Amino acid sequence: MAVRFYLVPKIGTGAALDPFRPKYVDTLGASRMECLDYGDEPHFLVAADVSAAQHASLSGNADVAAFPQNLDLAVGANLALVQSELEDRMLPGSWVIATHTYRHVLFGCWAVMTIAGHLYARSLARIFQSGITLNTMMADLTPTQRNHLEDVALALRLDYAGVTGSTTVRQALRLLCQQLPPRGMMGEPFLRAA
């Protein structure tokens, strides 16, 4: 058994007996699992204690992105793949460079998802409402949308002063994420990139 990390689509209706949860995990049989939702976006970051067979089953799904078991490996030649797997899920990926390890990548995922979770809990809003992408400029958001993000920054005691009208959503999220303290999931610490 080993703790492995995955990006997994969200399923469920949110009802008590049909909660929002990662796809595939109902039948995975993992002995322990921790998951973090991306607010109202349709993805989860999952840490699961799995056997080799369970890992093969989960990672074999085309809509699942699996992190390597050794999180201390540098992204290296997989840089383009890592960036595209993140960006395909509306997770900022352009900040990742080849010398980053997967612990850095996981921190980036965890931090953005944490902010999105706060945003949803406070305002019941999602970051990527219709037409909004990572490259949308803050000036192109509605005042309400900007206020939602600023409210989260205030609640988390993050410095929002660097966000201006010409800041992209990608840059704003990155600025806020870089102020969050490093955390981890299921005993695996994440690393914040410089």
Add this chain to the structure above:
Amino acid sequence: MEFVRDSFTDTDGTLLDAHTGESGATWTRHSSSGAGKDYEITDANRIRPDNAAGEAIYYSSGLPASAEYDVSADVVFLGSVSSGYAVGVHGRQQPVEDSHYRLYVNEGSGGQWLFSKRVAGATTALGSFQQSFSPSTTYRATLVLRDAAKVCLVNGVPRISSTDNAITEAGRAGVVCNTGTDFTSDSVGPQLDNLLASDVSGKPHINVLRPAPFAPGIAR
């Protein structure tokens, strides 16, 4: 400092919101609860879901000093029922909004403890731990609520952790159930007993977060 204590000692069949426990334990049925769905006192002085289908959420009158506190209860597993269910405790329950963190049991997928958050009526899974439940066995379930981490203990052993802190208000502690119509007597399913909620002040709470397998990154 404890702010809720209830051994659920009362007349068999008493509805939970008509019962008063030892301290901080006058119970309010949350407005989001399903019509006709209740917790009731059993003949063994525990509480069990009644046999109506749906969800019931109760919060206690005790007020926590902050949003960082523990909620624990005995989960007495008597025997299997056929349908899926959720029976457990919650914390940070907002008296108006339908938002809280909950730790509960479900026999689905071979038996498991589940930790989830409820935000404005929508439930999101945050973690799970597989465990098959033995008939006539009592498990102590503890939900440890800290801003930096939520930890779920079963019989004192950390089994689920989460860094989610989307619900930050202290709210209240209480109990929750969501079942089908097969909780037909005092002798089936899981029941709850000896609920206790306590603030972190005056207790070495950090030790709760320290044991393996959780790394320092989780506990900070």
